[in-house]
Amino acid sequence: MMGNRRTFAAATVGGAVLVTVLSGCAGGTTVSPASSGSTAPTTSAAANSATTAAPGTFTDAQVQQLCSDMEAELQNWRTVTPTLGKGGLNIVVGSWATANGINLLDLAQHRDRVDTAMAASCPQVRDGALYALEIPDLASGMVGF
Structure with a gap:
């Protein structure tokens, strides 16, 4: 019984921390996209995309x-x-994202990427989580979105 109380307390505190962090991030400054008159060469953008992961991917x-x-x-x-x-x-997703330097605001806006990545890499773990949490996908179980 004590373990369930600890799990509940940890889940409550962790959920509150995640919501607070994401709420704080949402109120930040916005960066305007580059003007449409930008003359940056497209060849360097194509070269960069081949060597680095796209934003929001893992x-x-x-x-x-x-x-x-x-x-x-x-x-x-x-x-x-x-x-x-x-x-x-x-708690698990928030801790994982923080430990890996993943932008929490971007993750909150595109939480389906977690579900997609899990479905491709470890579908049995994803399915176990969906069954235990009674949710259709992992994105729908994430708070603050």
Whole structure:
């Protein structure tokens, strides 16, 4: 019983922290896109896209870490209510994103990327999370979006 209380407390605090961080990020300054009259050569942009990942994508190592982190929590999510488990999902994803330098605001705006990455790399872990949390996809279980 004490473990469930600790999990609930951790999920509640973690969810509140994630919402606070994302709310704070949302109020930041906006950067205007480059003017349409920009004369930057397109060849350098094409060369850069070949060597770096597109913004909002994750490396294989990052996705594998998220798969491992989620797999470690699956049993906890099966034993608590889906509502509490969703708090745990947010803690895992928020901690993973922070540890990997992933922009939380971008992640919040494009949370479906987590679901897509998990479906491609570790579908069995994703399916286990969907079943335990009773959600159609991981994006719908993420708070603050």
